[in-house]
Amino acid sequence: MNTPRVPITRLGKFFGSNDFFLEISMSEEWLIGDMNYTCVLYRVDKNKTKTDDVYGETVSEGIKFLHPVEFNAQVTIASPENKLMGSTKLDQLEPGNITVSVFLKTLDDLNIDIEFGDYIGYYDTESFVRYYTVVNDGRITSDTKHTYKGYRPFYRTITGSPVGPNEFRGL
Numbered sequence: 001m002n003t004p005r006v007p008i009t010r011l012g013k014f015f016g017s018n019d020f021f022l023e024i025s026m027s028e029e030w031l032i033g034d035m036n037y038t039c040v041l042y043r044v045d046k047n048k049t050k051t052d053d054v055y056g057e058t059v060s061e062g063i064k065f066l067h068p069v070e071f072n073a074q075v076t077i078a079s080p081e082n083k084l085m086g087s088t089k090l091d092q093l094e095p096g097n098i099t100v101s102v103f104l105k106t107l108d109d110l111n112i113d114i115e116f117g118d119y120i121g122y123y124d125t126e127s128f129v130r131y132y133t134v135v136n137d138g139r140i141t142s143d144t145k146h147t148y149k150g151y152r153p154f155y156r157t158i159t160g161s162p163v164g165p166n167e168f169r170g171l
Contacts, residue, residue, distance in 0.1 A: 020151055024105060037075040040068050040121040069112050073102035095162040098132045103155050119168050120160050131168045132160030
């Protein structure tokens with residue numbers, strides 16, 4: 001069944017498909033060649049992960065992962081924050097959240113999708129990797145920020161919260 005496709009013509013006089021793909025290509029060259037931020041995605045295998053029958057929660061040691069995948073993205077890490085532990089007066093310094101902006105083309109080329117609950121590893125130094133759990137998978141890309149001049153979406157913004165070594169340590 002063929003579904004009718006409506007071409008995006010609102011910018012056709014000044015900007016079209018060829019221009020869009022040229023801009024994406026140059027942006028990828030900058031991101032991969034110059035910036036070279038590399039993340040590792042640990043996708044949860046939802047078919048093999050064990051959950052309990054009552055609440056559907058993951059049982060201890062029950063999370064199973066697909067093979068890790070490296071990908072390039074623009075990375076921003078928020079400043080650390082002092083947070084109180086529960087209702088006590090004890091505070092501890094927590095690392096900031098990570099914001100990862102990744103091209104939709106990159107996700108398509110690698111045949112991956114980043115979903116809520118997956119883990120992202122980012123190397124703070126050559127010998128230390130910090131892990132984050134995805135708390136916002138950035139699926140909504142129709143806002144002006146995620147489109148190129150209102151033409152079409154070209155990237156997703158994913159947010160992750162840092163996890164402790166008791167929750168996830170890589171594979």
